[in-house]
Amino acid sequence: xxxxxxxxxxxxxxxxxxxxxxxxxxxxxxxxxxxxxxxxxxxxxxxxxxxxxxxxxxxxxxxxxxxxxxxxxxxxxxxxxxxxxxxxxxxxxxxxxxxxxxxxxxxxxxxxxxxxxxxxxxxxxxxxxxxxxxxxxxxxxxxxxxxxxxxxxxxxxxxxxxxxxxxxxxxxxxxxxxxxxxxxxxxxxxxxxxxxxxxxxxxxxxxxxxxxxxxxxxxxxxxxxxxxxxxxxxxxxxxxxxxxxxxxxxxxxxxxxxxxxxxxxxxxxxxxxxxxxxxxxxxxxxxxxxxxxxxxxxxxxxxxxxxxxxxxxxxxxxxxxxxxxxxxxxxxxxxxxxxxxxxxxxxxxxxxxxxxxxxxxxxxxxxxxxxxxxxxxxxxxxxxxxxxxxxxxxxxxxxxxxxxxxxxxxxxxxxxxxxxxxxxxxxxxxxxxxxxxxxxxxxxxxxxxxxxxx
Numbered sequence: 001x002x003x004x005x006x007x008x009x010x011x012x013x014x015x016x017x018x019x020x021x022x023x024x025x026x027x028x029x030x031x032x033x034x035x036x037x038x039x040x041x042x043x044x045x046x047x048x049x050x051x052x053x054x055x056x057x058x059x060x061x062x063x064x065x066x067x068x069x070x071x072x073x074x075x076x077x078x079x080x081x082x083x084x085x086x087x088x089x090x091x092x093x094x095x096x097x098x099x100x101x102x103x104x105x106x107x108x109x110x111x112x113x114x115x116x117x118x119x120x121x122x123x124x125x126x127x128x129x130x131x132x133x134x135x136x137x138x139x140x141x142x143x144x145x146x147x148x149x150x151x152x153x154x155x156x157x158x159x160x161x162x163x164x165x166x167x168x169x170x171x172x173x174x175x176x177x178x179x180x181x182x183x184x185x186x187x188x189x190x191x192x193x194x195x196x197x198x199x200x201x202x203x204x205x206x207x208x209x210x211x212x213x214x215x216x217x218x219x220x221x222x223x224x225x226x227x228x229x230x231x232x233x234x235x236x237x238x239x240x241x242x243x244x245x246x247x248x249x250x251x252x253x254x255x256x257x258x259x260x261x262x263x264x265x266x267x268x269x270x271x272x273x274x275x276x277x278x279x280x281x282x283x284x285x286x287x288x289x290x291x292x293x294x295x296x297x298x299x300x301x302x303x304x305x306x307x308x309x310x311x312x313x314x315x316x317x318x319x320x321x322x323x324x325x326x327x328x329x330x331x332x333x334x335x336x337x338x339x340x341x342x343x344x345x346x347x348x349x350x351x352x353x354x355x356x357x358x359x360x361x362x363x364x365x366x367x368x369x370x371x372x373x374x375x376x377x378x379x380x381x382x383x384x385x386x387x388x389x390x391x392x393x394x395x396x397x398x399x400x401x402x403x404x405x406x407x408x409x410x411x412x413x414x415x416x417x418x419x420x421x422x423x424x425x426x427x428x429x430x431x432x433x434x435x436x437x438x439x440x441x442x443x444x445x446x447x448x449x450x451x452x453x454x
Contacts, residue, residue: 022123022126022127023123023124023127023129023394023395023398023399024395024399024431024432025089025391025395025431025432025435026430026431026432027123028120028123028391028394029057029060029089029090029091029391029431030091031119031120031123032057032060032116032119032120032387032391033053033057033090033091035115035116035119036052036053036056036057036116037053039052039053039056039108039112040109040112042107042108042109043104043107049094050094050096050100050101050104051093051094052104052108054092054093054094054095054096055096055100055101055104055105056105056108056384057090057091057092058073058086058090058092058095058096058101059101059105059380059381059384060090060384060387060388061073061086061089061090061092062370062384063364063384063385063387063388063389064090064388064391064392065416065419065420065423066363066364066365066416066417066419066420067420068365068368069368069370070098070101070102070370070371071098073095073098073101074097074098076095077095077096077097081427082423082424083095084427085423085427085428088427088428088429088430089423089428089430089431089434098371102371102373102377105371105373105376105377105380105381106373106374106375106376106377106380107375107376108376108380109376110197110376110379110380110383113194113380113383113384113387114194114220114224116387117192117193117194117224117386117387117390118194118224118225120387120390120391120394121191121193121225121390123394124191124394124397124398127398129394129397129398130182130191132184132186132187133182133183133184133187133191135184135185135231135340135344136231136331136337136340136341136344138229139229139230139231139253140182140228140229140230140231141182141183141184141185141230141231141233141344141347142180142181142182142183142193142221142230142231142232142233143180143181143183143190143232143233143234143347143348143350143351143355144178144179144180144214144217144232144233144234144238144351145178145179145234145235145348145351145352145356146176146177146178146179146198146210146213147176147177147179147356148174148175148176148177148367149175149176149177149366149367149382150173150174150175150367150369150372150378151172151173151174151175152172152173152174152369152372153170153171153172153173154173155173155369155372156173156372157372157373157374157375157378158200158374158375159175159197159199159200159375159376159378159379160173160174160175160199160200161173161174161175161176161198161199161200161207161208162174162207175197175198175199175378175379175382176197176198176199176210177195177196177197177198177382178195178196178197178198178210178213178214178217179192179195179351179355179356179386180192180193180194180195180196180217180221181193181350181351181354181355183233183347183348183350183351183354184347185343185344185346185347188354189354189393189396189397190350190351190354190355190393191390191393191394191397192355192386192389192390192393193221193224193225194220194221194224194383194386195217195382195383195386196213196214196216196217196220197213197379197382198210198213199379210237211242211243214238214243214246215243215246218232218246218247218250218252219250221250222250222251222252229251230252230253231252231253231254231255231331231344232247232252232253232254232255232256233254233255233256233344233345233347233348234254234256234257234348235256235257235348236256236257236258236259236262237262238256238257239256239257239258239262239263239299239308239328240299241299241300241302241303241305241306244256244299244306244308244330245305245306247330248330253329253330253331254328254329254330255327255328255329255331255341255344255345255348256327256328256329257325257326257327257345257348258310258326258327258328259326260326263299263300265298265299265300265301266297266298266299266300266308266310266328269297269298270294270297270310270312273294273297276294276295277292277293277294278292278293278294278333278335278338279291279292280292280293280335280338280339282339286317287315287316287317287318287320288315288316289313289314289315289316289339289342290313290314290315290316291311291312291313291338291339291342292311292312292313293309293310293311293312293333293338294309294310294333295309295310295332295333296309297309297310297328299328308328308329308330309328309329309330309331309332309333310326310327310328311326311327311328311329311333311338311341311342311345312324312325312326313325313326313327313342313345313346325342325345325346327341327342327345329341329345355389358389358412359385359386359389361413362412362413362416363412363413363416363417364385364388364389366382366385395435399435401432401435401436401439402435402439404439404440405435405438405439408438408439409438415438418438419434419438422434422437422438426446433446
């Protein structure tokens, strides 16, 4: 061992410990609180009694604690014990009423919240927490997809999209959001980037659409993370020439679903490729994986500048129906990387199961109408929810005590329910105490039983 190597190793470990400490709930909450203090407040400061930072942190706290409504949060405002925990765990000095919080957050420009996502993500990068997320050739895999989170036949704002029903003449007003998350086939935790609202844009009368929102989010991701090398994976609606040009313009690679009904020309070209098609078969006890690929096919008849590589995958199991998928990618496919590309394409479902389903069914109440407002309230609440989700995911990825708390709780929704019970029942000085109580046990005086350090 060369001289100094042990010292360098210790220095590296110490640096990593410092960075991981900066990923604790306390550290990330404080980082976000300081950022919120820098936001432009559109109100007349002489007439304000609730600081903007407290309104933003109260919204963030609501989603962190999985409180089911603003009215429920308002009840905490009446309790000295709850006020104490909101101050010690979130740094909130004055908790706004539900009406006041709606009024304050409605005026905030949602674009200001982007910096919060950027701060947390950069801290994950600096701590080396994302090293296991490198997917291929030094690049990360990012899944992008849209989902709805608000719908009403009566409540609406100027940003609402409208669906006109010809049968009875009624209108449904709705909001959608385009999410982007860093994923890996072998990792359960996902890392969300700042989402993009799918709403009517300022001055527009026509509905927004997922394609326009995707063009916006690609540019914003590149601006926020200029050195982040991405491979984007999306569903079959995304494999069109304009979108592929957008991806390439921003220096992003892609693995995009492709369906025969949407790509008649492409599939005809594939059927005529003959000996150019390569095949890899992987046999397992339960069946076989059949991968066929060909490089250098034109995507469609009109776009001769968009050339893609084509991958067909079949999962064959005796006595069961074959499962088939097809993708296009700009990555040159070889026998060595074809399995990895297939796994990257199939991992796209993580934005559905590990992201949107978690937000809707694991306590965040993503589809619940916390408040709609007249300007930006609905979007800001969705952003604050996603920020809380990002901090939660950072803990699940990096904190051993949080991982132990999850194990002892037998599931996310149970853990979040227990956290809210502890918050409502005991006084805490830190989030570490909360998670240690869940991980190691506690009695009615909240005497935490830590593991024997010896």
